[in-house]
Amino acid sequence: MRTVGLFSGIGGLELGLERAGASTELLCEYWDPAAAILRKRFDAEVVGDIRKVASIPAVDVVTAGFPCTDLSQVGRTAGIDGSESGLVREALRLIERTPPRWVVLENVPNMLSLGGGAAMAFIVDWFDDRGWNWAYRTVDSQHFGLRQRRRRVLLVASRTEDPRGVLFADEAGLPTTRRGHSAYGFYWTEGNRGVGWGDGVTPTLKGGSKLGIASPPAVWRVGADAGRAITRPSVRAGERLQGFRAGWTDLGAKDGIRWKMVGNAVSVPVATWIGRGLVEPRSPVDVARKPLDVGRRWPAAASSVSGLREEWSLSERPLAIRPQQTLARLLTDHGADPLSLNATRGFTTRLVASNLRRRPDFVDDLRAHIEHMSSV
Template identity: 75%
Template sequence: MRSVGLFAGIGGFELGLQRAGIATELLSEYWAPAAEVLSHRLDVEVVGDIRTLDAIPEVDVVTAGFPCTDLSQVGRTAGIDGSESGLVREAFRLIEQNPPRWVVLENVPNMLNLAGGRAMSFIAQWFEDRGWNWAYRTVDSQYFGVRQRRRRVFFVASRSDDPRSVLFADEAGIPRRRDDHSAYGFYWTEGNRGVGWGDGVTPTLKGGSKIGIASPPAVWRVAGPAGEAIARPSIRAGERLQGFRAGWTDLGAKEGVRWKMVGNAVSVPVAAWVGSGLVTPRDPVAVDRRLLEPGDRWPAAAASIGGSREAWSLSERPLVARGGPSLDALLAQHGSIPLSRGASSGFYRRLQASTLRVREDFRVALKEHVEVCAS
């Protein structure tokens, strides 16, 4: 099987599909730093602006992790008609000219809710109007062996096959919560209304600002020494948190630019799971489902076969991932940077002034970190 990657970023989809045995034929990526990574790391032709691409080759799979800028809760929320997220129409133009067997889209879960789910409605209707079956499922990267909580919607469509056999064939259910992790992630930039707390994982890596200001999360390493227990991951650790090898984006770009590339990427092991379903489709699992009526809110998972829409009761955890290094061990191996006095004291002040409930031992560790940094 062969694929074309649109809005390819730094190749998360492609690495995952290649692990499943799907070769990459062509990539399109507009942003120069990301395109440079693709050119150096993957032996594939890379073209620029999708709007200047006249056609795509005949392949089995087309992927498009189209921009989330206008759909994200922390973005502009302009919706599917925004100047960036609306570029998915360019992908549709190319797909309609030369339809593949499979189409795979990826974006943020807010696309199911923003403006009454207008983005999801537009995408679903586009495929149904042209006789395609589709299915989508919200999944979380932390259940695929990486130490990052990252919820994303994966949408698979086909004119000839049942996409439920790709996304709905695995179901592991949500595991029981543990309170004995060696490290916990949080957003040090917050503290007024939330902290993005992660049990043994970081919160979602963000792309940062358009001018390359990095915004990696922070981690509390429970047994870490004073002054180092509150830290942020190195960019090499950040690459591992997305399933790339450490150093994948190390081609001379500034750290902020590298964080933006990593934060915008598709998690490699999730793409590999999707790819395995494309190569070897299997019967969907037996779970509760119901008709999805016009006007219903978009659920976490749904499908349309022959134009009949159904909501499926599926968790965000398809698999029981094989064991990997803990968040603490990952930072020990690939590096972390103690959170600065200004950053940690600002977060602590906001947290103290808020009504947010956090673990008391975390509050104590944070206070100690601020005091050590000030001495």
């Protein structure tokens, strides 16, 4: 299975496909720091600006985790006509010129609702107009053995194959609630309307905030000593939270640049699951489905095969892989730094002044952390 990766970032999709047995023929990435990672980690040609790429090789799979900048809730929300997310048209141009057997697209769930789901409508209409079959599904990385809650929409399309056999062949159902975690993730940049609370997981790693600043989440480690209870994961821990090996982006760039690269990446185990489905598609699971009505809100999972559009009742948990490490252990093994005094003080002030529900012992540890950081 030979692949071309467009908007490759640091190669999450491509690395996952290689773990499923694929070989990478060409990578396209505009941002120099990420392109340097690709040249170091892959045995493939790396090209830059997709707008200057005239054509791509004839391969089995073309992937495109196209920019979410104009589609994300923390982005500019300009939509599919934005200057960055709109570059998906360049990927479609190359796909139309040299059609592969499979196409894999990835982006944020906000594309299903922003502007009435205009981005998803544009993409699936493009495939429908050219006689392609397509299927998409929203999945969460935390169900693939990672300690990160990360919801993403994955779309698979083919002119000759049934993509439902890739995305809809696994269904683990809704998870059971487990209590008593040793660590909880949260966004220290929030505190007014939400905190991104994660039971045993971090919230989604982001490439940047609304101000364009890369800001890793924080983690509360229950029962840890003052100064160690409220921390920020190291970049190496962030790489592991995405399924890369620790040090994947360590080529001398500053931590802020590395965090942006990691936050923009595709979770590797999710891509591996996709790759295995591409190698050996199976029958989709037997779940409720119904006609997909045009003009309604896009559901979490849908397909179009031979022109018949259907909505599928599938969860965001196709697999139920338990992480090998707890979140607390991952930070112990790969590093974490105390959250700064100013960051902790600002978050605590916002949280206490809000109406958000919070555990009293969490607030106690925040205040103990403030006291400790004030004395060092």
